[in-house]
Each structure stands twice: as C-alpha cells, then as structure tokens.
Amino acid sequence: MKIYVAGHRGMVGGAILRQLEARPDANDLTLVTQTHAELDLTDQAQVRDFMHSESPDVVVLAAAKVGGIQANNTYPAEFIYENLMIEANVIHQAHSAGVDRLLQLGSSCIYPRNADQPMREEALLTGTLEPTNEPYAIAKIAGIKLCESYNRQYGRDYRSVMPTNLYGPGDNFHPENSHVLPALIRRFHEAREAGLDEVTIWGTGTPRREFLHVDDMAAASLFVMDLDRETYEANTEPMLSHINVGCGEDISIFELAQMVARVTGFEGRIETDPAKPDGTPRKLMDVSRLRDMGWQASIDLEDGVRETYRWFLEHTSELRA
Structure with a gap:
C-alpha cells in the first residue's frame, strides 16, 4: 500500500509518519513524502502532476498553516488563503x-x-465562530465539506478528524506565532534563565483548554484511517462525517501556566494581562463518538509537558528566533 503523508515535517505529520514507520506491516507500506521545496501544495498544477504520477492508495492531509491567537490576528489573509488552497x-x-x-x-x-461544552460534532455551523481565528476556522470547515461532498457525489471514502489543542516534540516555539502551550514553555524557560521574578501571560487566565499529545493524535488518526468503511460510516453521517479527537479533560490557562512553571523550574510570580484577548472562553471536545469506536488518549498532560520541555532543551539551538 502506498500512503502519501502531506505535511510530514510538521508536528502532527511527523508523528503520523513515525508511527507508520513503526507499524508491524511497515515493510508492506510505501510511504511518500515531499518537502515544500519539492511540492507547493498551494499550486494546483504541481499537486495535480504529483497525484497522477505517484497514484497513492491513501492520502493523509496533515499539512496546514497554523499559529496561535497573535498569528491568526496578524495574518488572517494568509491563514484562510493558504489553508483553502492546500485543502x-x-x-x-x-x-x-x-x-x-x-x-x-x-x-x-x-x-x-x-x-455547548463539551463540543459535539453536531455543533458544527450552529453559531458564530471565535473572531480571533475565524478565517482559519472557515478554511477548516471547508475541508470537512470538501470531503463530505466528494463522498456524497463520487462515493469516495474521505474522512476528517478534528483534534483539540495539540502539543509535543516538534512543536513551534516561536515567541509570537506559536500556540499557547509551547509559547508558555519558552517564556517560562527564558524567564528562569534570565533570573526574572515575574512572567505575564496573555488574557485573564480563566479560559479553559484541552490539550492532546501529538503521539496520541497520531495514534487516533491511524485508528480512524484503519477503520473499515462500514464501522466508520455507522458512527458518522453523510453530512456529519468528522470525528472529534481529544482527551476529554480541560485546564485553565492560569493552571497550565502554573504547570509549565513547575516543569521549567520557574519560581517567580505569574501575572495576567486582561488587556490581551482571551479567545474562546472554553474549548472542550466531546470525544464519546471516538471512545465508543474503541480509542482513547493515554498520555498524561504533565508527563507530556515534561517530555516536550526535554525536547525543547535538546533542540534550543535549532528553534526559530
């Protein structure tokens, strides 16, 4: 079987590739990857030529332009355009x-x-999106509807998994364009290194978020990919074909900051900045559909943060400024 993993250099795509390479049937798999320099996924002609020349049996679309609140606020045009084009x-x-x-x-x-919390798959398109990342969200919704449309019109077997906030080795630790957990890891690490007695975090610290280790996400993705079509379709609907992936538990941003402080060894004060945006008040996934299909997360959050911090320390010299 030939599997093309789009976005294999990203955190999630890389984890999926590693798990595919470690499978017992790995010798029976042909894994295809392309760097951005080799294949620009926003270029229609390049993607057409690649798909027709490679003819993969399965495509895993893990490529995307991603970032945290500040990146989404600063580059909305790039977030909606690039993600729409890739999908x-x-x-x-x-x-x-x-x-x-x-x-x-x-x-x-x-x-x-x-x-309503936790968020069920049925909540899609039932209300107004969070303004700070609306362009990105609209692009991701379009991806779901593309898959549903090709399934409905052409009988394809195109599936969508919707992860909660992901973290882990290979994450983006950029001080401005990263997601909240890697941003906190870097900020508290640098504060400890500099001997600071205070770290200020964005917003009020009250929003609650769910976090899933990237290795759990990769395992869930391959679990869903491997389901026989009858089982998958029995747990979804023609116009509701996506599946939530998460751990089913959340934590406040302030509690997360306290956890990161413990892991990094920062012993100073943690202050909040209510002038900065909080984003969505709460984001907790209802993962009962995936759990009923036989999969659940296994990596404890603090254990995962410690592992991620170790990876950060080992790769500090390679990280973007």
Missing part, C-alpha cells in the same frame, strides 16, 4: 487521480465560540 488542491487532485481513501486533519476551532 482544495490535495482533496480534489486526490479524487482526480483516483485515490479512494483520504484522511484530513482539521481543528476544534471549527465550532461556534459559544457552543
């Missing part, structure tokens, strides 16, 4: 090349800002 090109050209099976990764930001 449209990869999904359509996979279909055009006769690829019957595809798994695309989305995001929990697809759900309305004030969706």
